[in-house]
């Protein structure tokens with residue numbers, strides 16, 4: 001379902017029996033991010049947890065907790081000493097996978113890297129990419145507009161973020177993008193964990209080679225040169241080569257595995273809600289706010305993990321040192337304690353307190369770029385294709401784990 | 414009205430300046446609140462925008478200071 005459907009009852013029981021009857025499993029004591037039911041009933045599950053379940057537990061693999069309220073997510077995300085990123089962000093991490101900087105590190109190592117990387121993706125620098133992102137959006141639309149239909153994800157949504165980051169920010173050839181996009185997708189969602197690791201490996205290898213090549217080229221003063229220059233850690237050591245490669249891998253994952261879902265969901269919502277489409281066409285100044293509401297409601301990062309470094313209690317649940325904890329940003333963004341009717345999409349909502357780009361020191365470094373991509377998409381699309389709809393039988397398909405993505409969406413006009 | 418921007422909490426979401434550009438300024442270089450660590454005056458007439466900016470800050474980094 002999506003936000004336009006009638007809201008499901010929220011006043012329901014959280015007893016194991018009631019949950020099993022409703023969701024096919026006991027969400028509170030036996031959650032599973034990879035369960036197909038979560039993918040199919042995503043909104044319903046999030047809304048339910050946001051109202052009823054401050055903390056849930058999963059028995060999958062080594063097990064993990066999920067923290068679901070906005071206040072608890074914020075407190076844990078800001079308390080990086082107790083909720084460490086250094087043991088990785090994914091639950092049941094495949095063995096042998098190298099850690100990704102800066103995401104899978106804590107201050108002060110994390111701070112060293114963010115300080116040098118932030119200036120390359122600041123609001124000011126990203127504003128400089130706006131025109132070329134708009135031109136790219138139009139170049140993609142040019143390819144299918146006369147056909148009267150498109151498959152939005154493969155022809156637009158999966159491409160624009162890649163172009164924005166690889167072509168515009170990194171200056172990489174877009175010919176290699178398909179392989180990278182596929183590697184990131186399969187590395188994240190492949191059901192077989194060994195398959196995930198193999199795909200990650202390919203992405204690592206490609207980006208390692210690119211960094212090596214750039215290190216032989218004249219400097220350009222860009223993001224890649226900043227990564228190559230590296231940082232000095234507090235113990236006086238220089239950041240090793242593997243850390244540099246992992247920075248580029250992490251940026252790549254973030255750059256292409258996320259924005260597509262907000263884009264596809266926004267375009268789908270506008271396809272199925274002509275009045276909302278007209279609202280944005282008549283009031284283009286609302287687009288920026290609409291993007292925040294879409295980001296709130298369609299979170300590509302469902303939850304990211306931390307490892308407890310001490311015994312703690314969260315909303316009455318005790319979590320032991322060493323246990324894995326997911327911060328459910330997707331639930332925090334629907335917390336009824338912080339907004340009215342969180343289960344509804346309201347493009348005119350004022351002051352949207354969402355957590356879609358994360359909270360705390362790991363705040364999404366690409367958030368400024370992602371916002372520009374999203375604004376450019378809605379504005380250019382509505383200018384070129386103001387009247388469009390979902391092609392019969394072409395309803396969106398999704399895949400969900402700790403990330404959520406849209407796989408297909410057929411449109412016609 | 415005066416507000417305080419907590420330097421420990423600000424992580425550069427930039428929402429404050431989006432909603433209240435006449436109250437909050439971002440540092441050009443990294444996009445964090447340029448007045449992080451300080452208490453600043455909210456110009457008269459800007460209270461509503463400032464409140465929206467505060468509400469949209471995912472870190473709850475901005476708080477009203479009682480005179």
Ligand code: HEM
Pocket residue numbers: 085089102103104114165250251252253254255256258259262295299300301304305329355356357358359361362363364365366367369370
């Ligand atoms: C709508 C699009 C996006 C969403 C929803 C999103 C979401 C997030 C979230 C929730 C985090 C926090 C991680 C944590 O708490 O551990 C994060 C971190 C990150 N994102 Fe994004 N992201 C998006 C787009 C991008 C883009 C376009 C890039 C790259 C250009 C990017 C690169 C990163 C990186 C490198 C980090 C790690 C930052 C750190 O650990 O310091 N993201 N993102």
Ligand code: SF4
Pocket residue numbers: 418422423424425426427428429430444445446469470471472473474475
């Ligand atoms: S919205 Fe909050 S975190 Fe973001 S720049 Fe402003 S004060 Fe800092």
